[in-house]
Amino acid sequence: MPAPKSPSPRRAGRWLRNLFRIGLIAFAAAVVALVIAVGVTMASLPSFPAMMQKPNGQTVRVHAADGTLIVSLGPSYGDWLPYDRIAPVMRDAMVAVEDRRFYSHFGIDPIGIARMFYVAKRLHDEGRRLQGGSTITQQLARNLFLSSNYTYGRKIREALLALALERKFSKQQILELYLNRVYFGGGAYGIDAAARKFFGHPGDHLSLAEASIIAGLVKAPSHYSPSADPQAAVDRARVVLDVMQDAGAITPAQAERAHPEAVTFAPEPKQNSVRYFTDWALAQLDTLVDDQNAPLDVWTTLDLRMQKAADDAIHRTTPAGLQAALVSMENDGAVRAMVGGTDYVSSIYNRATQSVRQPGSAFKLFVYLTALEGGVKPGDPVVDQPVTIDGWSPRNSSRKYLGQIDVRNAFAFSINTVAAQIGQKVGFASIADMAHRFGISTPINTHPSMVLGTSDVRLLDMTRAFASISANGVAVQPYGILKVSTPDGTVLYQHQAGEPRVLVAPFVAAEMTDLLQTAVNTGTARAAQIGRPVAGKTGTTSSNKDGWFLGFSSGLTTGVWMGRDDAKPIPGLQGGRNPAQAFSAYMQVALNTRPVQQFDTQVTLPEWQLEPDDEAYYGDPNQQFSNDEGDTAPAADQPETPPQPTVPLDESVAQPPADEVPPRVAVQRQPGTPPRIDQRWLDDVLRDQRQPAQAPPPR
Template sequence: MPAATPPAPRRSAPDSRIRRMIRIALRILLFGLLGAIVALLIAVFVTASTLPSFQDLMQKPNGQTVRVHAADGTLIVALGPSYGDWLTYDKIPSTMRDAIVAVEDRRFYSHWGIDPVGVARSVYVARRLKAEGRRLQGASTITQQLARNIFLSSAYNYGRKVREAIIALALERKFTKQQILELYLNRVYFGGGSYGVDAASRKFFGHSGDHMSLAEAAIVAGLVKAPSHYSPSADPQASVDRANVVLDVMQDAGAITPAQAKAAHPEQVQFAPEPKQNSVRYFTDWALAQLDTLVDEQTAPLDVWTTLDLKMQKAADDAIRANTPKDLQGALISMENDGAVRAMVGGTDYVTSIYNRTTQSQRQPGSSFKLFVYLAALEAGVKPSDPVTDEPITIDGWSPRNSSRRFLGDIDVRNAFALSINTVAAKLGQRVGFEQVANMAHRFGITTPINTHPSMVLGTSDVRLIDMTRAFASVSNNGNAVTPYGILKVTTTDGTVIYQHDAGEPRVLVAPYVAAEMTDLLQTAVNTGTARAAQIGRPVAGKTGTTTSNKDGWFLGFSSGLTTGVWMGRDDAKAVPGMQGGRNPAQAFAAYMRVALQPRPVEKFQTDVTLPEWQLEPDDEAYYGNPDQAFGNEGAPQEGDQPAPKEDVAPQNPDEIDDRGPPAERPQRQRQSDGDKPPQLDQKWLDGVLGNRRQPQPQEQPH
């Protein structure tokens, strides 16, 4: 009897359950994948049915155009997108079509709107870039880029990428490859405000886009990746370098031969000259940057009416060009007592440098900062005629020196300011408190940080020209705050006003008598002191400023209701031999103001300058030395001086300031009757500016 075969081993229950679970998971995955494909197909078909027709997509987009007008209504500049003629597929040069396909989407003619090979490659590259802290760019096909440019925003997120892919597939279903490429080349942004190959060709080469050389096509095709970086108008060499990359890619793709690539020579392409941009663009750049905060309209064409006076702007431009030494930069801003900016020159040449030195640059102001020292002193009760002594002084180890290396002894406050004497400024700063001087600067509109070391009285903190000019304008405005503005109103093309400038309620910064006395000091500086080069044949009040090693020269002043600030120096802050605020900057101020004030009647100040008895024809060397070198020569920390520690002086309590001014001994023009009180300081606003937290007084506490 044969032996019985052993029974087959039984599968364990756990193995059976695992296999069943795997089969179920695979089925779910399969059905899910099929469902996703069906949903994608439905989305593509629905999207394709809702896409505009080819004729509709050929219409030029309604990009917002902004027309900027001067104060007299003259059109200054029109800003907005530029669209050239629509070029059909057969009118677009084959070199242009081949270049854009080679560099942007080599498999354009073979994919369905999404390139699987490109996606796989982008995933691999994305992992490497993520490890380096960078983000993947340029993984989209031409069709995807077209979908994004026409229908979507540039926001980078997965939701947008999914919508982009669906629209790209729909575009490929509805239109031919030739139509898609035609749409793309007529709608893509090439930089410089140019959309489409025709607009780009006209801007960069000066001719239409229906005939372009291989080198020109390579330059234009290379712009899509980074229009602002590779634009010929921004960096011609970068555009040429990028064009050579495009030629290499075209050769690698088989679109051109090595001989054709070698013969292209992008470096020999003649670029169309840029239209000359005068200094008015400094003003329009500054003013239009505020437009988004003033109006909500983002698409409709707008007319912007500004405060700019074209004659004054030309005078400012001429004054800066004529008086700024070679290889230096100069800046000028001029404003009315209500803050309306009439002229703005941010540099000697807008084409070579769009950097606006009136609003963006922060430089040390030198002795022009003494404005705030003397304002604080006058508010604390010091009078222009008070006697002071110009003598050696040391504050916390810091010893300021005068430019003449001499000390005049007994002198009054008025002439100490006119001669920009450092020792007296230091004494006054110590007397009122350096913290109080910093508060005064912030009160008058200085937006940058101010240190409170004793040497701060000589202007050691960086400031902006527009802020300093604003401060001087506030003195001219009888001690009321001045806020610079450049836009009067904004209207739609049919004349509907959607924004109108509102000056608001005036804010008192200092009592009127303090502003009048400060004007007295500033007028003396122009008539008898360091600012004599700013004289223009009518009353002028102003102050010079010069910094360490003559790196910066300043002059700020006002006359007949117009305040102007001038700065000169090097952008790299290197020393400039001979640069002083009382020379080129003051001369530029005078050259501008003579023209700007010509149509205005002469306005006298509330105070007349009283010349000192000894002021006949003083010896420049004896009294002035090197005028107003606020550091180095005029007394800021010299080599070997010890750094000045922060002054530990409690700020003066604003509540203790006597807004009525000194009593009866003040000149008659400043006396007031018992019932005639000057405007009060807006203490709540001042506390907000200065960051003070005031405790409620006992009578203000609730019962």
């Protein structure tokens, strides 16, 4: 059989020529398409002056009540530095470390791409994403026009934009744009902003060591930032110096003399307690204004003098190892000072607004409010005696019972058995309703022990409740922002006082104030005295885990909490000690420019002591209970039953005439049948009683 004929050399040559022609045509078509694409992209690029404009990024300038700028948040851009004002060592450092062949390529570096693909497989095998390979021009294109999402489509667009940029602008213009727009960390965009932030001087004169530090930040701004890790920044700078020496940008002698470790970094602005307030206030911006991109000026209620006083008081009175929080507000809800912890730098967690803790006896505010609204009077007799409710037996820490006393003294010395009897009488659900009515936003249990403050609450909510008593029973809504405007003065938001909402009748608030000021005059809260009329209440939880004091004077209400974040017991922590002392130290400064305001009720009580506010249980030792700071029981030569107040309650001020008292309020509730009091019930009862209350203007 004859062998098959092999292709003739002529036919094979013709096939190769055709293949070459097809490839040449395809290549020419691709080049034409690329040229057209680059041309179209180049035509769509902004002009050089347009690209000098600062990029979008919301800057928020926060002002105190007096207009003082307290913090500026958002990106910082510094001054634009033309190419000839940029230090040569800065230009050389950036080119050496980011794009060594910058002056020789046309926007894309073929050698760099080849090297990138050479290591791509190894990185893929190690489970890491391919990094690097981008020229300075490509990085500029990405920073100006693209996102940081790593996709092949984005890389193609990035390369196309880089080619167009190289065709439209000179190398000097591209490097100028890059150095003024690249992100260096810490909110700083451009070398001038970076130099000012990290070194405290403009970016037009930089030493070799400073330039190496800045150039080293581009790779990982957050990791190498001098603000976060100065040593990491110095170590990275040494790498940059080695690269510059290898590229021939500097000599070995210059690299040796650079000494980046000797560079003095600008100190970071102190992140003091003001940031607790700004974090809380600025979180409300989303609900107040729609524009989330334009620069904003935010004018707040914060009083810097009061804030400093609050910070000083907390630091002077908080025992080592404890956390503390303080909130202070006007009767209209304007927050004047806020401390959310002992150190914002170490912990940004705001214990004034976020933490929920048991309030102890401070919760008795709502127990006695419910009783007063039901017709109980401060001078009414009550009996301190053993009591058991559903198997629960509260006790007084003195292990003694004083027999018949009055409501005023039972509250002032935080007698637990009386609080339990009142809770059973008025109804635990009614007390929970009262707490929610006054702004407690957390769940309240209705077990009998709830009268001793076993439900978790927030300091801000408790302070708000006490402020509503100071405001004569009108609801107080805390706020921190007075006005939001644009830099040109256009007002985007202006705080407006809402319609007054009455929580309890004014005479009930006055009677509650009577009880609260008695607690400060002679009860558990005497450490909170400030040399002017003050009303308040202590609170301490089981095993001394939490200490509280909340009170008001001259239209200003302040709440203080102290404890540990892990809620471990703290020997000696009592609401009537450190928290009350912090309150006193702060209020004496905060109120020293205000006239003294007298309460509607002025009561003077004897200076002997009754009962430690040491709340405990008989029965289950694992139950949570409260025990405020204790005083000793009366001396042997003093009566077990305290005498009546030497100055009686001014009934004409404390309550309206008998014919004006709503029947539901005036009638004492019967045990076992407590009515459920809510806002609807109160609206019906007080429909004819209410008068619009004038809220004081923000201070």
